[in-house]
Amino acid sequence: MKIISLTFILMVFGGFAMAQNDESMQMKPEMTEIWDPEVSVITPGEKPSDAPSDAIVLFDGTDLGREWTNGDGAEPGWLVEDGCATVKAGTGIIKTKRVFGDVQLHIEWRSPSEVKGESQGRGNSGVFLQETYEVQVLDNYNNRTYRNGQAGSLYKQHAPLVNACKAPGEWQTYDIIYTAPRFNEDGTYFTPPTVTVLHNGVLVQNHVKLRGPTEYIGIPEYSVRKHGKGSIILQDHGNPVSYRNIWIREL
Numbered sequence: 001m002k003i004i005s006l007t008f009i010l011m012v013f014g015g016f017a018m019a020q021n022d023e024s025m026q027m028k029p030e031m032t033e034i035w036d037p038e039v040s041v042i043t044p045g046e047k048p049s050d051a052p053s054d055a056i057v058l059f060d061g062t063d064l065g066r067e068w069t070n071g072d073g074a075e076p077g078w079l080v081e082d083g084c085a086t087v088k089a090g091t092g093i094i095k096t097k098r099v100f101g102d103v104q105l106h107i108e109w110r111s112p113s114e115v116k117g118e119s120q121g122r123g124n125s126g127v128f129l130q131e132t133y134e135v136q137v138l139d140n141y142n143n144r145t146y147r148n149g150q151a152g153s154l155y156k157q158h159a160p161l162v163n164a165c166k167a168p169g170e171w172q173t174y175d176i177i178y179t180a181p182r183f184n185e186d187g188t189y190f191t192p193p194t195v196t197v198l199h200n201g202v203l204v205q206n207h208v209k210l211r212g213p214t215e216y217i218g219i220p221e222y223s224v225r226k227h228g229k230g231s232i233i234l235q236d237h238g239n240p241v242s243y244r245n246i247w248i249r250e251l
Helices: 002-025
Strands: 056-059 068-070 079-081 084-086 094-096 103-110 125-129 133-137 172-179 189-191 194-199 202-209 242-250
Touching: 103 125, 125 172, 133 172, 133 194
Parallel strands: none
Antiparallel strands: 056 242, 068 094, 079 084, 084 242, 103 172, 103 242, 125 133, 172 194, 194 202
């Protein structure tokens, strides 16, 4: 009887000790709270299209030459008036003087109000990330073309989820989130570039992975090459496409 009583006491005591130990091992809210470093404070724009305080304003509608050059490093040849920069056919691309990797890019564009041409010949331009990967600019309002070459496409690689084009002559927006590629020693992708695009506030590219550089002819994988940061390029495709309110945030 004494042996049974002692065993019972030990079991009760042991259970109490284990309960105490379990209680001390339980997670507490503060164990998963991270306080430092404190999140940086910025001032957002009054409207979503306005540049936040930590953005670099690449074009404010006045001086294109402050942040941009032509393809040869000289003054850009595009026409600047009425708060926008318009492609002047034959003058070539413009590219940022600064180079970038991972970014958030806001850019507003407008195809000509006078409709000329069809398919790829109508309001054609492009936004190149790291000088290599193109987000297509095209007037696709009642203008059909190949799906992986229309406005909002990652040219010849990813068609947009929907066609969100406004009518010719109306201002449109691209908000682009871009993660630059990382490379293996042999020049192949360790992680490929990824792109998210909102066209006029509508998601048209959802964190898509690019297979390689933009190619008009050929397979992208065959031309993958190791590269670092690069300029943002706006394309001269012979059509008088206009741009305004361009700003960028390095991520």
